[in-house]
């Protein structure tokens with residue numbers, strides 16, 4: 463398949479590009495380096511330096527002979543987005559002289575500002591989040607309508623769209639009976655950050671485009687992802703995904719492992735009863751691949767909940783402490799005042815069977831997996847900056 467990955471330089475975009483390239487697909491990545499630039503501007507630190515997208519594509523090509531085409535630009539600019547569908551794309555790097563101009567069979571849409579704290583730094587970062595995330599999605603939908611309505615979109619949404627309701631969470635849709643009549647609606651959504659709210663709005667835009675123009679879209683409601691190593695990154699450490707452990711871009715498990723290694727007391731926000739569905743980065747890759755191989759129908763918005771198991775923050779802290787201490791680290795647990803506004807004790811019972819039904823085989827957060835994350839972070843211990851771990855961006 464011809465697969466275009468929007469946001470191909472990010473934490474998930476680059477590992478996905480290699481995973482699909484290794485499995486015989488023709489992959490193009492597009493990115494504007496938002497994530498790297500934001501990390502530099504906000505001085506958040508990264509566990510290790512990561513080569514540019516072009517360098518990574520060249521390293522991948524040297525090792526495998528496979529080509530990942532690179533295009534650099536801002537997808538919130540409609541002309542850049544449309545260039546992938548109207549034959550005007552200008553690549554920043556390709557391995558071959560004449561790149562194919564075929565329209566993609568699939569577009570993976572990761573090109574979003576992905577951080578809840580970033581979206582609430584101040585009104586400027588809130589505006590950027592809304593502007594980038596909604597315009598990229600809208601530009602994609604119009605490009606498909608105008609040039610390529612049969613292309614299947616796989617979008618990364620978030621479990622945070624549902625919030626933490628006091629009823630079971632279904633996979634995207636809810637059958638409602640009201641005054642004796644029944645209808646099927648998007649499951650009620652109520653996010654607890656502006657970033658998560660932008661993803662709700664994405665879903666609404668995509669649902670509109672599916673109804674009006676018959677597009678084919680899969681929306682993956684993903685939970686927080688952990689991990690870094692994938693089979694493809696094991697080929698050469700320079701192919702590893704970027705790894706953040708700061709308050710803005712680091713997800714909680716990755717942060718806790720770094721805190722454990724560096725002796726920083728684990729930052730449990732509030733009571734620690736916040737429960738979420740988590741998944742290993744390797745399962746993100748599987749879920750996306752299975753979704754690509756079994757596309758949604760034309761005129762279908764298909765929604766899967768992309769999580770493999772649930773944990774509370776306190777359970778994650780206890781696991782980190784147990785594994786860290788067995789490896790000789792001093793791992794303290796601390797509860798700090800929650801900078802976020804979120805329920806700290808709540809009901810949480812999401813359904814997540816759809817992806818397993820299309821062939822995903824879950825990896826779980828076992829002691830072995832935690833040990834391998836610790837082992838990797840330990841090798842970069844000298845790089846860890848304690849000053850970026852907590853800065854207290856308040857809601």
Ligand code: USQ
Pocket residue numbers: 576577578579619620621622623658684685686687711712713714715717729730731732734736737738739775802804
């Ligand atoms: N938390 C702590 N201490 C920390 C960091 C986080 O207690 O040091 C808590 C948070 O308050 C939250 C939970 O851990 O209750 C998860 O936080 P997170 O930062 O790992 O995840 P979140 O902000 O929800 O966002 C991440 C990704 C986002 C994705 C989302 C999925 O950054 O792109 O959409 O996970 S979900 O959480 O299911 O909405």
